[in-house]
Amino acid sequence: MDFATIMQYAGWPLIKIVILLIPVFTVVAYMVWFERRLLAFFQSRLGPNRVGPLGLIQPIADGLKLFLKEDLVPMNSRPFLFKIAPIFAFFPAFVGFAIVSWALPWVTPSGKVHPFVVADVDLGILFVLALSSLSIFGIILAGWSSGSKYPLFGSLRSASQMLAYEVPMTLSVVAVVLLAGSFRLSDIVAAQEKLGWYYLFPGILAFGVYLVSAVAESNRVPFDLPEGESEIIGFHTEYSGMRFAWYFVGEYANVTLISVLGTTMFLGGYDIPFVNDAALYAAHPELTSVLGVCAFAAKAALFAVFFIWIRATWPRYRYDQLLKIGWIVLLPIALANLVLVALLKLWLLR
């Protein structure tokens, strides 16, 4: 094996992973700060504003505090499962970022093409869906191994909740795949660009279904049943310190990932709105890439604001009601939408 091959299969991906992980970690940490501040403004409070300017050092202080806390393992627990469960919670969410295409590829002067993606997998979107179903194990294992009743309830809820939202969510994604004709995220963006419409419009029903099931997927209000802090305290009742922090980080990474995927599938990803990207790219490739990432971030931030907004506004659904919504409302809508999109594709959007 020569140096070039090693670089192609190990070197570049590793460098890309590091380049990707740093901003992703930062974004996830500052999601917490952003949520707390925004939520506070919704609720006529100020939120964390003491540590650093505008409270910007708060996430670091929180992380440090959790890091220094004692790592408690309850006596009744199954220590091995209890200890590895948090890994399942944050790992899939972070891996999911690998397939996200962040901007149009960067072409070096020598003519080498560097796509802005760690791994442009053919079955990208399926890969993420498979991974995100894995994250449920973090919750189930936590509840099962804690040796306590409240976490057990949380994990049971989570297990049945997952069945209710995963199916409609997948069907809504299938509608997008049908429209784009590819599972690859960069192809989905390119197809939207070519169509001139974001899939938000032909796939408005799919977008709605995706949005609702995305909230359920990330265990947030109004579907935060596995946590349900005022009812069953949550699946992570027995966790402390860094192990708890991994659940926390995992949740916010999940929110970020879901926002990013939703942006890619329905809001055109790194496509810059109101601008002919192809023409701009031909003239100024670097500028287009930078602007593309900015547009991507701005669109994903809209998702995040939406998540926080509903958290400030809505009460929590009951467990049986969520199942009802999943099976009786979302699933038929997603199926009907699939048929609609197929017909649309057949007649109009060839």
Added chain:
Amino acid sequence: MAVNEQAEKVSPLREIMETREIELNLGPQHPATHGVYRALVRLDGERVLGMESVIGYLHRGIEKWAEYRTWQQATPIFDRLDYVGAVLNCHGYVGAVEKLLNVEVPKRAQYIRVILDELQRIASHLVWLGTHGLDIGAQSVLFYAIREREAIMDLFEAMLGQRLLPNAYPIGGVRFDFPKGWVEVCRQFLEIFPKRIDEYEGLLTGNRIWRQRTIGVGVISAKDAIALSLSGPTLRGSGVNFDVRKAIPYSSYEDFDFEIPLGQNGDVFDRYLCRVREMRQSVRIIKQALDGMPEGELRGKVGKIIRPPAGEAYYTIEAAKGQLGFYIVSDGSDKPFRVHVKSPSFVNLQGIETMCKGNLIADVVAVIGSLDIVLGEVDR
């Protein structure tokens, strides 16, 4: 049950897949029990098969304590019963002593008491609204409700010198007249407050999720509610028209024109609506009292040392949680021989088993919130 037994006999899986009831300790440290209330809940999955209330974690012996204080000294102790409705407790006790002493409270003092009582009722309902919303997951309402309660606390501070437990009334009347400018601030608050209630209702009353979570949940029929001797909004949510302010008017409540909001189904939603509407009625009462404020004395003829004649008295008022009764016995000395409190939270808590049976565990939390219990009053 018979069907289940049969199924269990037939099923070969019974050996390996045994299902059983879970007994869950809800509390005493639980975020939704509003204090140190403990419920032993028997669960089949998440469905409640039965529950048992365990109370007494906040027992401070207040009634006994009062026997070692003089009649006046005992007043502030009763503020600590229902600590989010302290003024009303004080009114109950003071009223009972006045009844035993046969003191006429001057009209102006009665009106001032009505104003402070109703402000306290609003403050108490605001705390209930916020925490009830929080239990069901609507967290913003808490902060809006506390914001308005803060305005009431400021009014208390200006008039009584204390915010939470102001020891509002001495025996025989009220201690202070309104300070300068107080009435104007109060009127401003009364102007703003109904709009704020609209805001809360905008967040909750029409909200689909809120309605799904509360309508048809924790139902108690009028018959059961009366049999359990529930009172206050918990009783009126079931459609029973009983309010001490109307039924046995005290402190000049007969002078004011106000309505008693009633529910129909006796579910969590009806109790919620009753309380929210009650806040609007309280605003009406305060406005009338401020407009019709008579001139005159602040305190009736009460000596420095109070020695009520030997005997007993029962005095009852409509507190924020329901009917609050004080039964006092005097042996003619300067200390109470016995004080017994009929506290609404304690009585209302008896309804919880009827309301929760067959519901889900998430509903238990909603029901506890809708009962508006304060453990300081339950355990005393």
